[in-house]
Amino acid sequence: MANEQEHLERIKQTIIDGDNQASVDAVKEALAAGVDPLPILNEGLMVGADIVGKKFESGEYFLPQLMLAGRALKAAMSVVEPVLKEKYVGDEAVERDTGIVVIATVQTDIHDIGKNIVASMLTASGFEVHDLGVDVPIKDIIARARDVKANIIGCSALLTTSMPFMRDLINLLEAMGEREHFKVMVGGASVTPEFAERIGADGTAPNAIQAVKLAKRLIREQREAQGAG
Amino acid sequence: MLLSYHDIMDRALSGPYLNEEEWDLQKIAMTTARLVEKYKLTWDPGVIVPDDPGLVDAVFEAGLELAKEVGVYSRSTERIVEFEPGELEEGMRLMPQTLVMGEGKDARTLYARKIMDDRLPLVWAGSPGTPFPEELFLPSVLSWAQEPIVDMVTCGTLMHVDGREIRTADPIEIIATRRELQYMRQALRRVGRPGMGMLAAQSSVSELGDLAVAHPDYLRPCDSHLVPMLNELKLDHRNIARAVNSIEYGMRNASLPCVIVGGLGGDAPGSAVVNVASFIVSSLAFLADYHLCHPIHVRHIATSTRSVMWVESVVEQAFARNAPCIIVSDIYPKSGALTRELLYETAANAIAITVSGGHLEGCGSADGNLPNATGLEARLMGEVGHAVARQGMTLQEANALILKLLEKYEHVFDLPEGNPGVRFDQAYDMKTLRPIPEWRQMYEEVKAELKEMGLEALG
Incomplete structure (x- = not known):
């Protein structure tokens, strides 16, 4: 035995x-x-x-x-x-430093390999991952995040011309008065830390390993903030 | 009889349903892994350009078997487009062997190259897909078009038009793509080569741009545009729309499967199998006139990595031996303008492609991610390709030379920030549109090194 x-x-x-x-x-x-x-x-x-x-x-x-x-x-x-x-x-x-992530390639972009790698790594690290696929309208991403009570929204875009939709998502969250409910991670080949900061995201990472570390850090920050609240 | 796009659309609507994740894992990953084992496909990172006809034939057979077994997936309908026995072979048999690009005195004829072909590869210059600010767009195209060694041109994508941000599927894509073509045509006139062939409509990710420029004032029937295949072996209605529009208009279709090396196909051998299958399927599904070979490294992106150069070489050799067709191979180095490594990467990639049976396109310097590309590395790309053909370089000689070059640049893949170099306007004098002295000197020094290393025919 x-x-x-x-x-x-x-x-x-x-x-x-x-x-x-x-x-x-x-x-x-x-x-x-x-x-x-x-x-x-x-x-x-x-x-x-x-x-x-x-x-x-x-x-x-x-x-x-x-x-x-x-x-x-x-x-x-x-x-x-x-x-x-x-x-x-x-x-x-x-209580672990993992949580619920809703992840998607934003509307108009159909590239999914990078997003799939990050989703797999997050899953493999113990996160509950809801992968919505590619070309997902930002309102659908937010709706799902609300439904599953996500901690993090992860947005991916390879195309520079799809990256503005990441900013739209954050703006929409703010307009809905729900920005503080979610941490927002953005990623993709052309996404830089400067871009992430400029659009008001909570962070970006250059690869999947770093993305998992970032997600864990964001979860910890969120829980600390909730504890403090 | 060759399929029409009506047949493809019908099959996309009536083929077997399959969840996309199952397609990725069961159909692509598992089938490819099984075929790699069945055909005993392996690669040695010390051999970038294999001289092994048995290996390249086996990769071709495995790729054909993959295409026959799985077909292609329609992401729009979540159904599989299957092919009847004999259709794929017929599609390959009908692939064009020559294709005239451009018009008048500037026209050039693409042709199906052979392994170690002593005919010169055609040189297609530009940094396809790279985001460029509008103020750098025309100068960058001029820097490529003015090079005498360049046969055709392509371009980056406009980031903004009149200060307005370009968004995918937004009406501004129509404006952006028309503006792009206005700049392209202007550039060709300014260098006195108005009939030069183009690969363009890069500024629109959606089909809007392609539709908006299918007009003789913009993209002419003697030009071409991209029909991307999605990773891996997938298509959608929007990309079929590009192909349909082009066919109706009479323009050339270039298939572009950017197979991820280290992705669903696994390591280099499986990725080569997926690439072969993608070309075979594209001949039918996109009615492609020629193919763009552009594998992407799963972590490093660059085509100058060992595994990606191996895939490019094996795929080109596989088609040259088994189903000759026109293949143009992209060069996307890790490094950017005003770095020596960019020149080494370009040279290594150009050697591998030319000796294996491809034409040259590039360079998408700095991973095609930054406007850090110039006409000078495109010139070197062409010069190296011509030298390889002229001196009758063998596969083994090419391999030995590439291994020496790898020693000079492979460290860039370990740099956390890459090796992006500088923007176009920092490497070129914006008044004269000539490389700044420092960049010119670097080029001369690397050329001298290349000659010393065995590329004697380099002028």
Whole structure:
């Protein structure tokens, strides 16, 4: 019979392998064997996700592996998260620096590879990601963010001529009086920190790894602000 | 009989439904991975230009098999456009072998090049898709068009028109694209080459611009425009609209699949397979007259990376051996104007393309992201391509030379901010439209180095 460490090792490996079904099975078996959901999350799933991210960044993994790992993590999270919430309800120790992200390539732009990589990396890092796809009207992005009570809205655009719609989104949030409800991340090949600042976004990142770090920082800031409030 | 766009539209409306994520993962990523294994496709980062007919034939076979097996995905209808047995082969058989671009004394004939072809590659100068401020647009086009070695021109995209921001699918795209073509035609007249062929309508991301300039005062039937294929093996109604408009008008269609190397196809071999499949499908789905080869590195963007140059070389060789057609390959270096690395990258890329069977287009300097491109690197691109053809460079010689050049520029991929160089107006004298002395000297020094390294035919 496997001990806790072996269960966690197996869970980690299923994420590295991007095996959807195996990750669900491994988590279920670990829970059935009495392994605490917190180490399943932090020492199994998250460690696996971190390794996948590093392999992608180093060029050992490519986009398909990243997407498969994201899928496997999402499937496994659907099993472990309810248990985690039930066991640690109200426990601040398990409050993590992840949250809900609504991400989309903004209207008029149909480039999705960069957005997909960021969405996969966020998923693989434990965020609940709602990927709305490409060419998404800004009002639809905001509507979904409200529906799912998102912490972060992520806007992507490769085309310089689609970047103005990012500014429109922020302006619309302000006009609706909802700007403070969401952190807004913007990204894309031509998006610079200066552009992000100019349009009033909360940040941008040059690659997917940095995007995850930024998202975590924004979540922490948001929670601190809410705590202070 | 070749398919018409009516057939493509009908199939896009009636083909099997599939969720896009499933298309990406199951149809593209998994099928490609299986074909890479089946055909035992590998690459060695120490071999940029392979001299291995068995390998390039296998890449071609795998690409054809991918195209036959999956077809192409319509993002507009979420359905698969499938092809009947024999249709793809027929499409390849009918791909033009020659294509006259431009008119009058300035006309040039594109042709299907061979591997190690001793005929000169055509030189298509410009920085396609790069955002340019309006005040730099005309000078930049002049800097390319005035170079005697240049055969055809292309251009960047206007960022603003009369100070107004350009937005995709906004009516201003009509104004922007017409303004772009006014500048282009003006540039050609000013350098005394009014009939020079163009690849343009770059300032409109939506189909609006293409529709607005399909007129002899703007883009002529002897010019061409882009019909992009979406990543990977996807089309949509808006891009079909570009192709349809062009066909009705009588203008040339250039297919542009920008395969992501390290994307859904995986590493370089899988990406080459996807690129081959994309060209094969484009011949039918976009009724393409010629193909633009422009793989993009998943992290570095640049075409001067090892894996992207390998893909360009293998794809060109694969078609030259198995289904000759006209391929024009883009050069998008990491570095920008007034850097030595830009010249090394341009030279390496031009060598790989020319010896493998492509024509030359570029340079989209500084990743095509900044207006940091000039006519001087386009001149070098052409000179290097001509020298490779003239001296009858072999694949192995080309590979050895590229490896030496990589030593001189590969460090730029580790620079966090890239190596963007300077804007056009800081590298060129804006009154004379000549490179500033420092830029000119850098070019002369690099040329001398290239000759020393074995490119003896460089003038």
